[in-house]
Structure formats: structure tokens, C-alpha cells
Amino acid sequence: MLKTETPSTQHTQLDLYPVEDLVGALIDDQAQALRAVQVASGSISAAVSAMAPRIAAGGRLIYVGAGTSGRLGILDSVELYPTFSWPHERAIALLAGGLGAMFEAVEGAEDDRNKGASDLRLLYPTYNDVILLIAASGTTPYVLGAMQAARMVGSLTVGIANNAGTPLLSGSDIGICVDTGPEVISGSTRLKAGTAQKIVLNTLSSALMVRLHKVYGNLMVDLHATNAKLKERAVRLTMHATGADTNAALGVLEQCQYQVKVAIVMLLKKQTAAEAQAQLDLHTGNIRSALK
Numbered sequence: 541m542l543k544t545e546t547p548s549t550q551h552t553q554l555d556l557y558p559v560e561d562l563v564g565a566l567i568d569d570q571a572q573a574l575r576a577v578q579v580a581s582g583s584i585s586a587a588v589s590a591m592a593p594r595i596a597a598g599g600r601l602i603y604v605g606a607g608t609s610g611r612l613g614i615l616d617s618v619e620l621y622p623t624f625s626w627p628h629e630r631a632i633a634l635l636a637g638g639l640g641a642m643f644e645a646v647e648g649a650e651d652d653r654n655k656g657a658s659d660l661r662l663l664y665p666t667y668n669d670v671i672l673l674i675a676a677s678g679t680t681p682y683v684l685g686a687m688q689a690a691r692m693v694g695s696l697t698v699g700i701a702n703n704a705g706t707p708l709l710s711g712s713d714i715g716i717c718v719d720t721g722p723e724v725i726s727g728s729t730r731l732k733a734g735t736a737q738k739i740v741l742n743t744l745s746s747a748l749m750v751r752l753h754k755v756y757g758n759l760m761v762d763l764h765a766t767n768a769k770l771k772e773r774a775v776r777l778t779m780h781a782t783g784a785d786t787n788a789a790l791g792v793l794e795q796c797q798y799q800v801k802v803a804i805v806m807l808l809k810k811q812t813a814a815e816a817q818a819q820l821d822l823h824t825g826n827i828r829s830a831l832k
């Protein structure tokens with residue numbers, strides 16, 4: 541039996557706990573998710589190193605999963621645009637059962653291996669694409685079908701699972717095992733298994749964006765300022781990076797459509813928006829290189 545499906549030997553009388561003890565048991569069990577991810581840091585680092593050159597060469601991030609795992613993939617994909625101005629068409633998520641399964645379970649969809657393969661083939665994957673395959677069990681047929689289709693065209697496959705020695709981990713180019721063990725509510729992988737997957741996805745995509753020069757120091761300088769809150773954040777980031785006051789930061793941001801990277805170069809090199817953008821283009825968006 542898979543570890544994630546094995547009944548836990550802890551808290552076997554969970555339904556009898558006072559509410560304070562119940563909440564404490566659930567929180568304590570979640571803490572194991574972080575420990576499992578820390579153990580997997582080596583394979584996560586290997587994945588980032590392999591992903592970066594392919595994505596830099598024009599590849600896409602394609603997330604594949606079913607149930608909770610698939611929904612977590614969608615969440616990571618949609619947040620890359622507002623956070624890093626990452627194009628929607630280069631962060632795509634496939635969910636067994638279609639997008640409707642985001643809100644209502646589609647029974648049996650995850651068991652269709654051929655559908656996983658055909659859904660991926662419809663995206664016409666290429667060598668530079670990175671396929672992030674997420675399945676707590678490591679055995680989900682829909683995800684394994686997508687993995688097989690991706691391997692046939694040479695895309696980079698990164699498998700994320702919560703059970704060691706499973707087909708997803710052994711069949712992917714890079715396997716990331718986050719061994720969270722039995723769930724405190726037996727079999728409910730939306731708990732610490734899902735938490736561990738979310739941490740891994742956050743880490744993979746964030747580290748990748750740092751490598752792609754979407755971060756300056758530890759500042760999120762390539763955000764897409766689509767509302768008042770994000771415009772205020774753009775002003776604060778520009779001020780922090782340059783030492784400029786509010787009026788100066790706001791002035792250059794208004795000239796460059798609130799592109800923080802451009803505003804930073806404008807202020808520190810005393811350039812126009814067009815000149816600053818040209819410098820960034822010349823250095824593939826690397827602020828440090830543009831400033832030199």
C-alpha cells in the first residue's frame with residue numbers, strides 16, 4: 541500500500557478529540573510537509589538547473605495533474621503573470637476532467653491514461669517545454685499518460701510525488717519525492733501531501749523566475765501592475781531599489797507604464813524610458829548587467 545494511503549498509527553481516536561487537540565493534531569501533522577520538502581531540496585535544485593536553459597530558450601511551463609494536485613498546478617500557473625509578468629501562453633495547466641474539475645470533481649477522469657497523453661499532445665510540446673507532472677500517489681494514469689507523451693518529443697519532465705519508487709518518479713527525467721507519509725486523516729492527500737506539493741511548486745517557479753532575472757536582489761521587480769494595490773507596490777519597490785523619493789519614483793513609473801525594472805534603470809542611469817528599455821533588452825532583462 542502506498543504510504544499516502546496507509547492509515548496513520550497516530551491520532552487513531554481523532555474523532556473523539558476536544559477541538560483544541562484536534563486543531564493541534566492537524567497543524568502538527570502539516571509541519572511534516574516542510575521537512576519532507578527540505579529532504580528533497582537536492583532534486584528540486586537539479587530541476588531548477590535543468591529547467592532554466594530550456595525556458596530561457598523560449599520553452600513553456602506545462603503543469604499536469606488530477607484532483608488536488610492538478611488544482612495546485614493551475615494555481616501556480618495563473619499566479620506567474622501578476623507576480624512576474626510571465627506570459628499566460630507560457631504557463632499552461634492541464635487538469636484531468638478539464639477546467640470544470642477545478643470546482644467539481646470529475647469522477648474517473650484521472651484513470652484515463654490515453655486522455656492525459658492526448659491532452660498534452662494537443663499543446664504540441666517541444667524540446668524546450670518543461671512538463672511539471674504532479675501526483676501524490678505517483679501512479680495516476682492521466683499524469684503518466686502525459687509523461688509518456690512528453691518523453692516522446694524530448695520535453696523535460698519533472699515528476700512530483702509523495703511516494704518513493706513510483707512510476708512517475710522513475711519515469712520522469714527528474715523525480716522529486718516529497719515523502720510525507722500517512723495522512724492524519726487517512727488517505728486525504730489534500731492535507732500535508734498537498735501542502736508539500738504547493739511548497740515544491742512555489743519553490744520551483746520562484747527559483748526559475750529569479751534565474752530569469754525577474755527579481756533584483758530580493759525585490760519582485762517584474763510584477764504586472766494591473767490595479768491600485770500593485771501600482772503602489774511598484775512605487776515602493778522602485779523607491780527601495782534606487783533610494784528615490786515617492787515623487788521621483790512615481791514620475792518615472794508613469795513614463796514607462798509602471799514597469800519597475802525600466803524605472804530602476806531610468807533613475808540609476810538617468811536615462812529615458814526608451815533608453816532604459818533598450819539596455820534591458822540588450823541584457824535579457826538583467827538589471828545588474830544593464831546598470832553596468
